[in-house]
Amino acid sequence: MFKIDPRSSTPIYLQIVEKVKENILKGILELEEKMPSVRELAKMMTINPNTIQKAYAELERQKVIVKIRGKGTFVSADYNGKKDEERMKALKDLFKKGIVEARYLGLKKEEVINMIENILEELKGDK
Amino acid sequence: MFKIDPRSSTPIYLQIVEKVKENILKGILELEEKMPSVRELAKMMTINPNTIQKAYAELERQKVIVKIRGKGTFVSADYNGKKDEERMKALKDLFKKGIVEARYLGLKKEEVINMIENILEELKGDK
Amino acid sequence: MFKIDPRSSTPIYLQIVEKVKENILKGILELEEKMPSVRELAKMMTINPNTIQKAYAELERQKVIVKIRGKGTFVSADYNGKKDEERMKALKDLFKKGIVEARYLGLKKEEVINMIENILEELKGDK
Amino acid sequence: MFKIDPRSSTPIYLQIVEKVKENILKGILELEEKMPSVRELAKMMTINPNTIQKAYAELERQKVIVKIRGKGTFVSADYNGKKDEERMKALKDLFKKGIVEARYLGLKKEEVINMIENILEELKGDK
DNA sequence: GTGGTCTAGACCACG
DNA sequence: GTGGTCTAGACCACA
Numbered sequence A, B, C, D: 001m002f003k004i005d006p007r008s009s010t011p012i013y014l015q016i017v018e019k020v021k022e023n024i025l026k027g028i029l030e031l032e033e034k035m036p037s038v039r040e041l042a043k044m045m046t047i048n049p050n051t052i053q054k055a056y057a058e059l060e061r062q063k064v065i066v067k068i069r070g071k072g073t074f075v076s077a078d079y080n081g082k083k084d085e086e087r088m089k090a091l092k093d094l095f096k097k098g099i100v101e102a103r104y105l106g107l108k109k110e111e112v113i114n115m116i117e118n119i120l121e122e123l124k125g126d127k
Numbered sequence E: 001g002t003g004g005t006c007t008a009g010a011c012c013a014c015g
Numbered sequence F: 001g002t003g004g005t006c007t008a009g010a011c012c013a014c015a
Helices: A012-026 A039-045 A048-060 A086-104 A108-123 B012-026 B038-045 B049-061 B084-104 B111-121 C012-026 C039-047 C050-059 C083-103 C109-121 D012-024 D038-045 D049-061 D085-104 D111-124
Strands: A066-068 A072-075 B065-066 B072-075 C065-068 C072-075 D065-068 D072-075
Touching: A012 C083, A039 A048, A039 A066, A048 A066, A086 A108, A086 B012, A086 B084, A086 B111, A108 B084, A108 B111, B012 B049, B038 D038, B049 B065, B049 C039, B065 B111, B084 B111, B111 C065, B111 C109, C012 D085, C039 C050, C083 D012, C083 D111, C109 D085, C109 D111, D012 D049, D038 D049, D049 D065, D085 D111
Parallel strands: none
Antiparallel strands: A066 A072, B065 B072, C065 C072, D065 D072
16 A cells, blocks of 8 residues: 555654545545544555554545544545744744755755655645 | 754764864864864763764864874865865765655745855855 | 674674675675574674664665565675675775875785785685 | 875775785885885875874784885885785785675676676786 | 763653 | 653763
8 A cells, every 4th residue: 555664764654644634635535535543554455554544644634535433444534724923934944944954965945846746746636 | 062862863963063073164273273173072971982982083184183193183174176076076966865755845946046055145254 | 693892993883784795795604594583693793673663674775785674684695786886996095005004004016906805715605 | 205184984094004015015116125214105195194104003013015124115025925814814814894885786697707707807916 | 172972861752 | 662852961082
């Protein structure tokens, strides 16, 4: 389902969170679609269920998915567009870090913009 | 000197690494300039010298700074623009993560590009 | 496990790094094999865990071992044979130093070559 | 006179020691030749005289040079060919370290032997 | 005075 | 139980 790198420094559960969000944007996971259960996904990915559990909890906290008792877990119908100030700051920091790294890799301004545009393209839709 | 957030999940030593690189790009730290000594900076920031040490070690590994025996630590005269493939991939992943997050915060394509351009401008250096 | 000389001028953590690499080449440590945990090895060698930690960090940086979150540390499956130019130069310097020393010890050309061949043989692995 | 790398991890005084020995083997410094005085060399290399002092002390300890009171310092007439056991062991360790590194750089046996032979060639004489 | 290493001991996130 | 980070404090080599 999602490619996970167990050697990465970012925890597995966060990798899952990112991949889920990415797949939703790409349309691979559709809105309101049912997510695999924790156990199911754990088996599919041969990952500790506790880890999946933690990922789902985080996704629910971010309102990306919704748990409905007795029915299962679903992709949230609408992703909230409220501009949480803290998250905005974190986002800017993230980009800054990326751009600093880009500079140290010798990338020019245009190359960076290009890279960004490619990724934007990759995540279909413009909403 | 550098503002550090001790509550952040990214370790202090890595925050220092990022800040130093950022400040060099901004021109706040000039090339060949002497960095504060480990102990000095530790006292200034009221942080344990070992932590600063670790940050400096990482910076030297990345060739951002150079240590000269008995004399101190200096900003490296030339940062090499080798496009390491692995680091390029990591960079792309970082940006992708940022863009996914941006979408979830309700930012439009133009707003993302704008944000990136602002940061690029900011890092152009003020000197 | 590894014989360490605490009086040596080369730091303990680097001695460990060398020994691990040597043992892998000899086949004493097999590829993909699990390494002893930091604490475990620390206890076995009666060395502070932080020192082992530093050795493992260096080994991971050199891609000799891989750490997998929560599971432990493993000998890397594949060591990449990239001929880094800098490291090649360092290697040549190292050998030069050795040969100068050999001459001062009164060794003849053949004796040096012999010594080298013996070591090459030794590292061919016994498994 | 000698190219020194102040950023290297091996101390300056040891770099000098190595270079002197190397230059003697190459014939650049001849046997019985007068060495520059400590102050002279220090000025030539813009290095702290204490450091040169330490290098000369080490060279004398190894009987590579000889200090003659009131006259100066001279290259020793004969380098001693006694096979100090400790130094032999250290030499072997040095070579082993080099060969391990060579393996990790992907060098084949022949390439290693070749490298060694080239360096042997470079240091003229076969004594 | 500079950085480098090591120990001891504590706390934390992850799986 | 695994590794990662941080603090405190000590000792050492180098220039």
